[in-house]
Amino acid sequence: MASSSSSGLTFKLHPLVIVNISDHYTRVKSQLNLPPSLTSTSSAATSNNNNNNSNGGENNQQKPPRVYGCVIGVQRGRTVEIFNSFELIYDPSTRSLDRSFLEKKQELYKKVFPHFYVLGWYSTGSNAQESDMHFHKALMDINESPLYVLLNPAINPAQKDLPVTIYESELHVIDGVPQLIFVRSSYTIETVEAERISVDHVAHLKPSGGSAATQLAAQLTGIHSAIKMLNSRIRVVHQYLVGMQKGDIPCESSLLRQVSSLLRRLPAIESEKFQDDLLMEYKDTLLITYLAMFTNCSSTMNELVDKFNTAYDRHSRRGGRTAFI
């Protein structure tokens, strides 16, 4: 059911959508699992939780609940950007989608985000299923080619990749009958600066405020981790190439072409103008530092003069202190 999509659309997913879906799922799960008799103190509650979770785990050998919702965003040309999402009411047993609810929610979101429109829907689970096609078709009257975003809520510590997949629907002829099937598409994570900072903030719980030294440490740690990632990725490619050279791995020319084109992009910018601009920025920053130092010095001088005046004040009527000068 999942071959790669051929529609040629590029998908961009914002982290907000992922956190939204995860929150929806956690909420529904916790409302179901925990019994209402949780009025004990917090320490007892955690032990209760452990007990209940293990019991609940036995009871919940059935699937954890699936949640459904809608994703909204913008499509500009061939780029589809998914910005936000909201929940929907769907009854999987009767396969009925609450239409009025959907319309109400759409209206509300239109008021606040007038540029976004419904792009598709999301759900949680490990794989796309046949029953999902029904939901998909139901949404087709709002958007003729909706997306299906699937999040796998199972926490697998060995996992390296985001458990989010985006499916599109395509009309394929199978056994002579034209059928809609899901095809997987690739996507990139797109983020604005503010989003990135808040995700970083929550993910790594960076220290906020504090002295200049801690701020500097935080900034450099961030850049350091990013460079470490870059380094590890480059090492992987390097190892691969060395293996290819030795002959352990069969030569694959398309990959070699990609690597060579990547290398040819370095140095990224090499014009004189760029160097000039960079040096100009450097000078500007040094100038600002100079000014700040100046301000600091003059403030200290001012304090010194004031203290001097107070200590050796000849005009003081309080008397007692004689001027040295």
Added chain:
Amino acid sequence: MDSAIAQKTWELENNILTVETPDPSSDSIFYYDEAAQAKFQQEKPWANDPHYFKRVKISALALLKMVVHARSGGTIEVMGLMQGKTDGDAIIVMDAFALPVEGTETRVNAQADAYEYMVDYSQTNKQAGRLENVVGWYHSHPGYGCWLSGIDVSTQMLNQQFQEPFLAVVIDPTRTVSAGKVEIGAFRTYPEGYKPPDDPISEYQTIPLNKIEDFGVHCKQYYALDITYFKSSLDCHLLDLLWNKYWVNTLSSSPLLGNGDYVAGQISDLAEKLEQAENQLAHSRIGPLGPPRKKLQEESQLAKITRDSAKITLEQVHGLMSQVIKDILFNSVRQSSRSQNDQSGPEPMIET
């Protein structure tokens, strides 16, 4: 301070990963206990103690939504409501949603307009399984810091009379992007005529000259609450994996380009403040019998200006550092063939 740096260096060198095992039991915070909440509402322990609520816990989702919404407004103030519950002396914010009103000086009137939206939204949320009630409101102060203006204070006092428990949160998206960390503040007002027993020293922040009067008049009428953040185990897991994808964005972000306007505004504001301070200084020179009170004020004003200038410089230096690092990483491939003149400029000076 030195020990903190040393610890961080050690952590870096040894690749310490603080492994927080995502524990499903920690997700209990997401459970909404209707009976307990109703009981708490009836007891009203905050009615007797204006300082009752001391802490705020904000979920990752709420923070993300609020910051994105605040940023999307650009230089216009935006506002929205937060949903959540209470837990002893802490207010827990689980979610936030935006309101379709634009921030103007007549924001108190706009609240009435937003009520219909709020009622509709809360109803649909309850149907979809989000059972929490509205527990506060948030708005943005793009570029001028996290504090409550006069109108904000009166709005919040009204809210605290009729809609308890209620919280006010202010976000500054411009400073967030410029400083690289989230600028957010949570406040509750004191009831009319209440004098706080002690004066808690809040973290200093620079306020632009045209707003500083408004800030000064009202800053004693409210107090700030501590903010902590929480996320579910699934969130932890997803955010870790997300890092695999967006480390690229971290490296490629160029704060110098993005914040040029804001920094220019800050510097001109600083220049105006300096002029003001200079005038005050000149006055005291003429009258040597000037009361010592005035001198104290100038000193602290000049000291404030110094701190502001240090902050602006710090952010600039950080931005420049990332630019230089990127240049070294990606542009210095053929450096061995070029002359060694512009290999590395003098190290940027860091303020302490």
